[in-house]
Amino acid sequence: MRPLLRLIPLLGLFLPAVASPAQHAAVNPRAATFTNPVLWEDYPDLDVFRVASVFYYSSSTFAYSPGAPVLQSYDLVNWTPVTHSVPRLNFGPQYDLPRGTPGGYVKGIWASTLRYRASNDQFYWYGCVESNKTYIWTGRINNNTNKWTWTPHPPIPTCYYDSGLLIDSDDTMYVAYGKTTIHVAQLSGDGLSQLRTQPVYTAPGNTYIEGSRMYRVNGTYYILVTQPAAAEWVLKSTSGSPFGPYEARVLVDRIQGPIADAGFAHQGGMVDTQEGQWHYVAFMDAYPGGRIPVVAPLRWDGDGWPEVVKDETGGWGRVYPYPVPVPTTSSSAGTETGKEVGVDAGMGRDEFTGGELSHHWEWNHNPDDAKWELVGGKEEGGGLVLRTASVTGDLFAARNTLTRRITGPRSSGTFRLDVSGMRDGDRAGAVLFRDQAAYIGVWKEGGNARIVMVNDLRLTEGTWTTASTGTVAATGPTVGNAQDVWLRIEADITPAFNTNTMRTTTFSYSFDGRTFTRLGKPFGMTNSWRYFSGYRYGVFNFATKALGGEVKVKSFET
Known part of the structure; x- marks a missing residue:
């Protein structure tokens, strides 16, 4: 609340460093289910995508530094933080907490976006911060050390509010963004400036929507948006263009969640596995702890609309089949009876x-x-x-x-x-x-x-x-x-x-x-x-x- 796209073919292109098969090939065939929430920690405004067998998850951090953490997973259930897209907040002196001036609490990094671009082996992070500027950082993994390095770039003088990045099959970069009226911007070839932008959808009755995430699936363009803090809509292009026009359908609306006394699952992203199975990853308001991620499978109807697979009561399931086989090397891997809470490697x-x-x-x-x-x-x-x-x-x-x-x-x-x-x-x-x-x-x-x-x-x-x-x-x-x-x-x-x-x-x-x-x-x-x-x-x-x-x-x- 500020407040994935099928990846392009990778054959013959660069891939970021991933763990070796020896580390992750062992599979426990008895592991059948996982239990929501997948990670009981505060990781809101999520953006999720896959590179080969590795899933990545980016989140908001506001004034905390370093910002925009990136988590890594091999199964969409067990997540470990591996880097931060913004090593140091370069948005102004208030983020240094100078004495006698206001700090940046509840400012800084809200719903931002992160994607991997195979053509130049770089990750791109974009975030609108406090002004009509969108900040950019690009990152790369060192194949020898698995260390990440991040580089800042001059900001784009447009606020890509609650943005979602799409790197299309022809390597063109688009950003969906906005509130109530959703825009799509086309970026320059290097992704560091804007070529054009235009509105593509306005919610009926000026209903407040935000949290854009943009995809292309089977040749069709989609934008997911949230109606905070209870619903998620899918915008589907009726043409072959990322600039629409778009029509809308509700994905979830006030869906009963998998844990008590928490908000409704909303504001998230879609991602597919290597086997072609799609999932929707959202968050739930779960204060006092924050906003925590939950996962549910998706299916597609005959008209190309995604639908969340619900439980027998019509709610968000507490237990679902594992998205991918579970590595036995993971200390928090599931069992026949399911995994109770996502625990990352930081426990201990x-x-x-x-x-x-x-x-x-x-x-x-x-x-x-x-x-x-x-x-x-x-x-x-x-x-x-x-x-x-x-x-x-x-x-x-x-x-x-x-x-x-x-x-x-x-x-x-x-x-x-x-x-x-x-x-x-x-x-x-x-x-x-x-x-x-x-x-x-x-x-x-x-x-x-x-x-x-x-x-x-x-x-x-x-x-x-x-x-x-x-x-x-x-x-x-x-x-x-x-x-x-x-x-x-x-x-x-x-x-x-x-x-x-x-x-x-x-x-x-x-x-x-x-x-x-x-x-x-x-x-x-x-x-x-x-x-x-x-x-x-x-x-x-x-x-x-x-x-x-x-x-x-x-x-x-x-």
């Missing part, structure tokens, strides 16, 4: 030893790169050093808060911190991050460091400026100068959307990593969609008096 323990942050992590805005570093490999113990990057009393205004999505419906996140490098006035800890937030942390005052639980941190809805810097709700023991401290957040993000139920989070600490003591009362999370992102785990360190202090994050475990 992170000791920050890989030389770079994993793609599960995103900063609250662009970080100050001079104020953080990864130190040492696994042999040296690893760790992430966070030096104070802001002097402020406001966590929302502090740079270098590192976040990651919470996995539902219930999970915990535990940070191990060495706080011996903190200085007078420093604040460090583990935060349940959103526009209504709380944290457990260490406050350094003079020569003493004490554990505190702070709640009632709030942004003002709409302007997204700070309304409250928080209140100390509970105070714990002092922390010895040579002690590590473990800070744990236990979050219940079971959907409670459009209900009066308030899910809660608890905070606790430990000095040995085994025995934890709860601090403060449970924190009630908001179910509001207006911040658009769900709650996240985060770790922070900022100064209230002077820069110079630091903490070392030795591990994170979930």
